[in-house]
Amino acid sequence: MSVYLEITGVHAREILDSRGNPTLEACVTVKNPLDFRCYTGRAAVPSGASTGQFEAVELRDGETRYFGLGVRHAVKNVEEKIASAVLGKNALEQVLLDRTLLELDGTENKGNLGANATLSVSLACAKAAAAALSLPLYRYLGGVGAKLLPVPMMNILNGGRHAANTVDFQEFMIMPVQAENFADGLRICAEIYHQLKKLLEEKGLSTGVGDEGGFAPDLADAQSVLELLAEAVKAAGYTPGQDIKFALDVAGSELYNEKTGMYHFPGESRLKGVDVVRDTDEMIACYERLTEEFPLLSIEDGLAEEDWDGWRKLTQRLGDSVQLVGDDLFVTNTKRLDAGIKLETANAILVKVNQIGTLTEAFEAVEMAHKNGYKAIISHRSGETEDTTIADLAVAWNTGQIKTGAPCRSDRVAKYNRLLQIEEELGTAAQYMEPFRKI
Numbered sequence: 001m002s003v004y005l006e007i008t009g010v011h012a013r014e015i016l017d018s019r020g021n022p023t024l025e026a027c028v029t030v031k032n033p034l035d036f037r038c039y040t041g042r043a044a045v046p047s048g049a050s051t052g053q054f055e056a057v058e059l060r061d062g063e064t065r066y067f068g069l070g071v072r073h074a075v076k077n078v079e080e081k082i083a084s085a086v087l088g089k090n091a092l093e094q095v096l097l098d099r100t101l102l103e104l105d106g107t108e109n110k111g112n113l114g115a116n117a118t119l120s121v122s123l124a125c126a127k128a129a130a131a132a133l134s135l136p137l138y139r140y141l142g143g144v145g146a147k148l149l150p151v152p153m154m155n156i157l158n159g160g161r162h163a164a165n166t167v168d169f170q171e172f173m174i175m176p177v178q179a180e181n182f183a184d185g186l187r188i189c190a191e192i193y194h195q196l197k198k199l200l201e202e203k204g205l206s207t208g209v210g211d212e213g214g215f216a217p218d219l220a221d222a223q224s225v226l227e228l229l230a231e232a233v234k235a236a237g238y239t240p241g242q243d244i245k246f247a248l249d250v251a252g253s254e255l256y257n258e259k260t261g262m263y264h265f266p267g268e269s270r271l272k273g274v275d276v277v278r279d280t281d282e283m284i285a286c287y288e289r290l291t292e293e294f295p296l297l298s299i300e301d302g303l304a305e306e307d308w309d310g311w312r313k314l315t316q317r318l319g320d321s322v323q324l325v326g327d328d329l330f331v332t333n334t335k336r337l338d339a340g341i342k343l344e345t346a347n348a349i350l351v352k353v354n355q356i357g358t359l360t361e362a363f364e365a366v367e368m369a370h371k372n373g374y375k376a377i378i379s380h381r382s383g384e385t386e387d388t389t390i391a392d393l394a395v396a397w398n399t400g401q402i403k404t405g406a407p408c409r410s411d412r413v414a415k416y417n418r419l420l421q422i423e424e425e426l427g428t429a430a431q432y433m434e435p436f437r438k439i
Contacts, residue, residue, distance in 0.1 A: 005030040005091040005132050008038065012078035012120060014071050017047050017383040018411040019211060024071045025385075026078055026120035030091045032132040041127030045116045045354055047383035053253075053305065054331045056357040057107075059114025074117040081113060082121050091129040098122050098360035115357030122358040123389055137389065138422055141363075142396030149182035149423050149432045150394040150402035151175055152416070153247050153298065153377065154189040156196055156232075157217075157225055158210025159267070160251050161382075165206070166218040166267030171249035172225050173403070174233070175297055178243045181432045182423045186416055188238065190407040196232035211382040213406030220271050222248070222286075226294045241295035248290075249300040249403075252283070253328045256304035263304075280310035284317055291322055300325035300350060311345040323348050323375060332356040332365045341372045348375040351399070353390070366397045379403040384411040388418035395422050400433075 009029035017023040025044040032039060047058060059077070061070035085104050089097060101122060105113040130140035138146045154174050159167025174192055179185030196215060200207050205217035219225050230240045238244050255263040263283055265276040278286065283303060290296055299318070303310045305328040315324055327350040330337045340346055349369045353362045369376045378394040380403060394402045402419070405412030423430050 003032070003034065003092065003133075005032060005129055007086050007089050007091050007125065007128075009040075010078060010083035010086060010121065012075040012117070014075055015044060015385070017385055018409060019047075019383045021047060021069050021383055022066050022071045023047050023383065023385065024074050024078070024116045024120050026124045028091070028121060028124035028128045030125075030128045030132050037132075039128050039132040041124040041129070041131055042387075043120050043123035043127055043389060044385035044387040045120050046381035046385060046387075047116075047354070048352070048381040054328075054333065054336060055355045056110040056115035056331075058116050058354070071114075071116060074114040077113045077117045078121055082117060086121065086125070091125045091132070094122075094126055094129075095360050097125055098358040101358055110357040115354060118357045119354055119359075122360070123353070126359055127389070136422070136425065137392035138395040140396075141392070142398070146396045146398065147426055147429050147431050148395065148398040148400050149419060149426075149430055150378065150400055151177065151433055152182075152185055152189055153401055153403045154193070154407070155212050155214045155249075155403065155405050156189075156193050157229065158212055158214035159216070159225075160254055163210030163214075163216035165210075165216045166220070166271050167216070167225060168255060168265045168267045169222050169225070169248055170251035170254070171212070171214070171247075171300075172222075172229060173247040173249070173298075174229065175245045175247055176243065177245050177297070177433060179433065181430065182419055185432070186407070186420070188236075188243065192232055192236045192238065192244065193407050195236040196229070199228065199232050199235060209406065209408055212380075213408035213412050218267075218271065221265075221268050222290060223293070226290065226296075230294065245295045245297035247298035247300070247323075248296065248302075249327070250302050251328070252301045252303045252307070253305045256307070280307060280313070284310070284314050287314070287318060287322075291318065296322060298323035298325060298348070301327045301329065305329050308343060308345060311340075312343055315345050315347065319347050325350050325377060327352070327379075330365070332362055334361070334364050334368050337365055337368055337374075341368075341374070346374070348377060350377050350379050350403070352379050352381060353393070354381060362393075363397065366399065375399075375401065377401040377403060380405060380412070380415065386411055386414050388414050391415045391418035391422065395419070
């Protein structure tokens with residue numbers, strides 16, 4: 001017997017994200033004919049600060065309220081255009097629902113309805129269907145094969161667009177690659193985070209935090225940051241390279257200047273008193289030096305989003321030993337990922353559901369990556385909400401890695417706590433760290 005979970009209600013509202021800026025939350029209600037009850041799924045959409053130029057459009061009002069950042073038009077699109085198109089449809093048919101959203105928008109980049117509008121409904125439909133079937137979201141989306149808990153790529157020191165400091169690279173992360181399970185890995189990361197705070201206090205450096213909860217002191221360059229992180233790891237009782245490996249999000253597109261064709265380092269320039277710029281070859285050489293000196297496992301957006309020749313050279317030089325992650329490069333878009341695969345650039349994709357605008361498209365990006373030997377990493381955005389959907393997605397799609405910030409601020413911690421719940425639910429079936437056992 002097939003089940004038809006009729007969509008009976010669609011509602012949206014303007015809410016605030018973790019930066020105090022407006023974002024959109026949708027509620028989708030379905031009716032289960034088996035028990036004659038109604039079930040509602042809620043989904044809130046995050047927002048990025050460091051955004052790639054090829055991301056789907058995040059529709060903003062452009063009016064005086066909220067300095068132009070309001071999302072009332074996106075809310076109206078949900079409650080009028082999208083609602084009229086999906087009411088009465090079967091919430092279990094996720095691919096067809098998402099296709100309906102794409103056809104209704106009719107643009108390549110969701111510029112008509114807004115990716116924030118389409119995504120909120122896409123996710124809320126899946127959550128409503130899962131609730132109606134009494135299944136956790138990860139099980140509904142991933143089936144019996146959903147069992148891999150992700151290794152946290154925990155951002156404990158912020159820079160770039162995520163912090164008002166002199167650190168030019170955007171994120172410095174730790175990865176607990178020798179932990180026994182997710183809960184153990186989370187504990188190790190939290191201990192190192194608190195130890196880092198003590199070290200910063202001892203050195204008279206700021207313990208204020210950036211958008212994603214990582215500390216944001218003024219430091220000279222990436223080497224200085226990694227030296228500090230290594231010190232914190234050791235002070236917490238762990239061994240860099242054995243218990244903990246490091247990861248970077250350079251956000252290369254934010255440093256790149258199209259007019260000069262160079263990568264500019266404003267923070268490093270300010271501290272050193274000289275104008276610091278690097279070309280593509282110098283950037284690659286910098287990463288090679290860092291990987292020789294530190295246990296660096298992953299580098300995200302090491303070069304600009306359109307520096308394809310540079311990315312290919314970077315992959316040839318470091319791709320066999322380091323995870324090279326495309327975020328702005330791929331923007332969770334299968335067309336750009338396919339181009340990268342054919343050009344043999346990068347070896348991993350960062351998956352942000354709001355970059356593309358529907359659940360189906362995000363899954364297709366993960367699927368394409370896995371089929372071609374690329375790793376996939378589920379990621380939050382700098383402007384987050386208390387919505388924990390990405391924790392379920394990481395397990396549903398067996399990505400094995402997740403980026404969701406520091407163990408600070410409830411919008412980040414909520415995702416970690418959700419993963420603790422999932423690990424407990426899975427019990428002995430839960431797996432952890434399988435992609436890194438031999439690294």
